[in-house]
Amino acid sequence: MVIRMNCDKATVEQVTKLVLESLQQYSSIKTEVPVGVSARHIHLNKNDLVRLFGEGYVLHQLKPLSQPGQYAAEETVDITGPKGKIPKVRILGPERSATQVEITATDMRKLGINAPVRTSGDLKGTPGITITGPKGEITIDEGVIISDRHIHMTPADAVAYGVADGQKVKLLAEGEKGGILHNVIIRVSDKYALDCHIDTDDASAFLIRQGQVLHIIK
């Protein structure tokens, strides 16, 4: 298709704006999502939990998280990289099949570790770190990531928002230091609850508060 138009940019923008506004009237697609800001945290596998806290140790729930069955534990560990240590990193439960440490770019500079942006569970080739608990210290070979930006939702939510599992969307944050976050992955499962996860660096840059509403842009 070749379309030739002879008009200035302002006119094009005006036409586009009117057409999109008009289309939006007929759309019932939802765009607003609540935001959950993820601070640095760690998931432990059973074996590493034993090595750090002792045989038979059971994590204590501090508070439930937005995703069903997930919780912040009372327990914390210290993590140490080549350049420095970050104390009291919160453990999230329950135990997982692989130990995973989720940090921010700000943390990376303090630790001296160069972690890639990854989806939770995709740990191949990621750097390791030293983890210290009350009963022991371990050094994992891999498992340190910057978590990708993502939105958990149910299949019904996916229909309501007009998105599909694995799709990348953008998120608009309003405010004096607002902007648009790119590469936000949609994750759909009937085990999920609607929540959008960004890290503390994203929240600090855009002055986003826990529970604030962001807008999905496709």
Added chain:
Amino acid sequence: MVIRMNCDKATVEQVTKLVLESLQQYSSIKTEVPVGVSARHIHLNKNDLVRLFGEGYVLHQLKPLSQPGQYAAEETVDITGPKGKIPKVRILGPERSATQVEITATDMRKLGINAPVRTSGDLKGTPGITITGPKGEITIDEGVIISDRHIHMTPADAVAYGVADGQKVKLLAEGEKGGILHNVIIRVSDKYALDCHIDTDDASAFLIRQGQVLHIIK
């Protein structure tokens, strides 16, 4: 003007894309700007310099900054808020008429201070802080800000980029954790050199490196 069109969103987007691409061919407006990431820092007035470093003290230049005549000093001070202290905050020279502390939202949480987003020099009603130097300690009543995102440029640059002093633009950062920064103020003066200033929170959130090129979007 009322325009009625009967077509789907994909067609509208296709038309818009083709028109904008076509317009761009005839445009010589520049969009690329180099980025300078501003870490937390402090500007001192003469009086406060004396109270912190002693009578007759002269700052020592560590390295020049992108703006002509401005420099990072060898000297640092500690800053302390109700909740905590940040040591070794870099002083930028030369002295200014008002002492000003530029921090990030990440720093705010550590210090327990709630600073507003402001343009440099606009300090009315901003919070104070305690500053400690080798020869003394002072508590200022106001002067702590989160600096707004801004782009320094000459009048000739303003013509080349098609922008005006005080105009707000957006900045596109590419990459895995990229996005768009809103509310970036254009500052035009023949005393300036072209440089775009964002803080370490913005840089960390978007994984932006010093000197990386960002794109101005209007």
